[in-house]
Amino acid sequence: MREPERHAETGVRLLIVCPDRGGIVAAVSAFLFDRGANIVESAQHADPDDGTFFMRMEFDLDRLPGGRDGFERAFAGEVAERLGMRWRFDWGERKRVAVLVSRHDHCLLDLLWRWRRGELGADVVGVVSNHSDLRGDVEGFGVPYTHVPVPSGAKAAAEAELLEALEPGRPDFLILARYMQILSPGFLARVGVPIINIHHSFLPAFVGADPYRRALDRGVKIIGATAHYVTEDLDAGPIIEQDVARVSHRHGLRELERIGRDIERVVLARAVRWHVEDRVIVHGNKTFVFE
Amino acid sequence: MREPERHAETGVRLLIVCPDRGGIVAAVSAFLFDRGANIVESAQHADPDDGTFFMRMEFDLDRLPGGRDGFERAFAGEVAERLGMRWRFDWGERKRVAVLVSRHDHCLLDLLWRWRRGELGADVVGVVSNHSDLRGDVEGFGVPYTHVPVPSGAKAAAEAELLEALEPGRPDFLILARYMQILSPGFLARVGVPIINIHHSFLPAFVGADPYRRALDRGVKIIGATAHYVTEDLDAGPIIEQDVARVSHRHGLRELERIGRDIERVVLARAVRWHVEDRVIVHGNKTFVFE
């Protein structure tokens, strides 16, 4: 007879945001200790500016008598409500991700390559594109590819089709791996999962289109890339990760793009790994990354 | 009897901007070779976007029969005019610099320290400030300090006084080492020498005031500093050098400022050295740095 309520859990994560006050760590760690949890990793941050406390804990459990639901109910009743917490347990289920892409292949292939070698920590359930160029590459990895064109003037219909294309994969989050379409607020509301975008500049510099061209025109000595969560405000969502590289007057537009591609894929990979490992807490328009 | 026309010259620099075409290097190097010049360093760049050619040469001369004027006249007549060059010889005279500063001491003291150990390559002829806080430090280095307050509503008079204060030092260029006043177009026109400013962000992000505060609010993962030539457009002049450092949610405003100070002084020092060594060519709103 199967006894799911007694199995062990590993890699459970608990994320907490609450008003800062004494006793938070003591209350949480006592709750976990009483249930036989072994804390593997713990990090916290108290923001002096607005008095908010953030915590991420990762722990193993030898047994789970009341099941996950019982565990969560007990945590709410014994700890969270009293301390005014916004909280979330992640029980270590492998996350599912769908990737949206246009024509640039570098971020997409890099993600698929990391996924294949087991480095991504999530399952790629599908790729959707407004172009058909990369179908062969994607299917070569054994990943379903759906072409959803976005004809001029027909964005609403295209977004409806996009939602349909995403549905069977039941993704836990989306990655825009250089998807060159702006998603409408309506789409964001209906898709209902976090979306990570890679922007090819060190935001907030060069918000919007053509950042490499504008970097060249401005004569900057450093270019960069930014991975951020998508919000209704274009390129203004919470920044997860950024990195940069030096350039000089010797580099033309194509060199900037080439150098930038290497930054983009590394920045995106880091942001995705942190998201997958529940290391990112969003608060206001900022992220707290417990890497 | 003095024979200035026969003395040797070392470290002479020639900077050229002209339309790109064949024969430029040949013409210039033949001219120099015919006069016994030994080219110590040479760098060039042809911009494919607008067909402009840039060159910096540094050379020694064993003798200079017609003097510097004769040399320059010959270059104009035999080479420069035919090839449509904008050109400039720098005969290696030690440049003179005045520093403008408000209350932050880190960039100023770093410059003075580099100057004292002979690392700056230029002579600091004076420091002018709209505050009197740093007088002791500056005078301790044996450098004249002038206090030119900028009372609210009396900027024009203050700028006139500033020009007067700068005049005796006959500076070849100015450094704004965190000078927290905006200089008027009129001042820029009358002062007539290049001005290098250090801005405490990786421009064009956070143009204007309070960049560290705004970096904190935006939640960027990288902060930086930018050294640029001052133009009438605030923070929009040609960028000479930039650098950055990683930050995280753990860093509050004071930590950003502390980390930023270390970037600012290094970026400013590099920009000043390149300017002093005539390694920077400004073209349009961009720099070509032959480091």
Place this chain on the structure above:
Amino acid sequence: MREPERHAETGVRLLIVCPDRGGIVAAVSAFLFDRGANIVESAQHADPDDGTFFMRMEFDLDRLPGGRDGFERAFAGEVAERLGMRWRFDWGERKRVAVLVSRHDHCLLDLLWRWRRGELGADVVGVVSNHSDLRGDVEGFGVPYTHVPVPSGAKAAAEAELLEALEPGRPDFLILARYMQILSPGFLARVGVPIINIHHSFLPAFVGADPYRRALDRGVKIIGATAHYVTEDLDAGPIIEQDVARVSHRHGLRELERIGRDIERVVLARAVRWHVEDRVIVHGNKTFVFE
């Protein structure tokens, strides 16, 4: 009447190393919570390789009824002994540091400058040098300067004199800010406080003398600096911090030294700050830095 047992404590730090097992965080945080502590910052690390657990907590106390001694005794009896902890409270007293230097001024002046502006977090109680070159600079900061020459063949006597020179300042730790003498094991044993050294290479590359010369000869494209605790093995003590900069064939020995100076002072400053804030735990020959 003085009531020391009722005063508040802020910025108390607790450092723990012990075998990893369940309940450590719960036990420590319950102990602190019971005594009214407010945890300001907390970080932990469980090393999977050797099963060791590391923790740093920083907290404030509103009252301290049994005084510091009573608090520490209670912690030992109620928590530490049972869990096999190596532990240490730092009660936030300002640390005292003495600096040893030879002729290079850049690290020394940088430390003194940071000290003067309140950025160092420790008090500089004295500078000792085997040369007299920098006396004027040091005394200009109001810091005592002692010249302890190290004549060839008289190292033992010099080290005895050095110990004597250090004694009145009662330093909590020493900084070797480019002190070009090797300290004997006997000296290290007798001085009895941690010593931070700045080495001008990215160790373990170029252990020993003349690292910039050897970097030039090897043709590396990156140079660096390393701050480490001094042990009997030359340049082999636990590394606290490292950083690097790119170089090229255009840089000769003097340029490497110039670029290196900027790395050295920043790396040393970071290491010193982390040490001062008790962010560094040494275990075996490695450091765990809870920055």
Place this chain on the structure above:
Amino acid sequence: MREPERHAETGVRLLIVCPDRGGIVAAVSAFLFDRGANIVESAQHADPDDGTFFMRMEFDLDRLPGGRDGFERAFAGEVAERLGMRWRFDWGERKRVAVLVSRHDHCLLDLLWRWRRGELGADVVGVVSNHSDLRGDVEGFGVPYTHVPVPSGAKAAAEAELLEALEPGRPDFLILARYMQILSPGFLARVGVPIINIHHSFLPAFVGADPYRRALDRGVKIIGATAHYVTEDLDAGPIIEQDVARVSHRHGLRELERIGRDIERVVLARAVRWHVEDRVIVHGNKTFVFE
């Protein structure tokens, strides 16, 4: 009728090493100008330590009356011999490269991906491996894959077989993309083309095997990778490029390897591009990279 002697040449490169003296640039640029060459890019370096002059020029030719041989003979007779030059023209033929690999796929796949998108600048003529794991990937790119096992005690025979396997592709250079076998001096002599290796540490730190493990044991705060030309001395050949990334005590061996993979492939890609574009001059055991 075909007139090969009159065709245009683009992207011709001239590399020169000779004793430094006056008139080199003038002689070379006059020679080129007389033949209608348009210099596209030029860089030079005079090493003050040993008085050697290095130059790289890239130019286009509208016509080539005497053919390439005639051009080279004329250069030898009119310029090179008189000035004691070691020189080489590269006429812009696409280089051919073979890749040797063992089991790690990251550098290999990155090279193949860059090759496919036209970013490599060279043709991959084949991959040879002492394992068969990566055959499918390589052949998926349309590149021949040869399995040459290296049984213990049979290295000489294996190297002979390796030479045979390489021969049909007539590679201009080899890349060791994590090839975990040491090549014998005999092999190096017979293969007769440059070999670029990627080493997974910032050499000269951690020369030899297991650098990530040793980096972990030493507790370094920075890891890196080095691309260098292979010589008879293991890991001691001329360094072409290096880069690094920060790590901390939180990173175990697998994290170091993961972070390292991203550095390795970028460093190798840069080194290969510079080699392909004839930007690297080897002199003694050092490289001069005119990037």
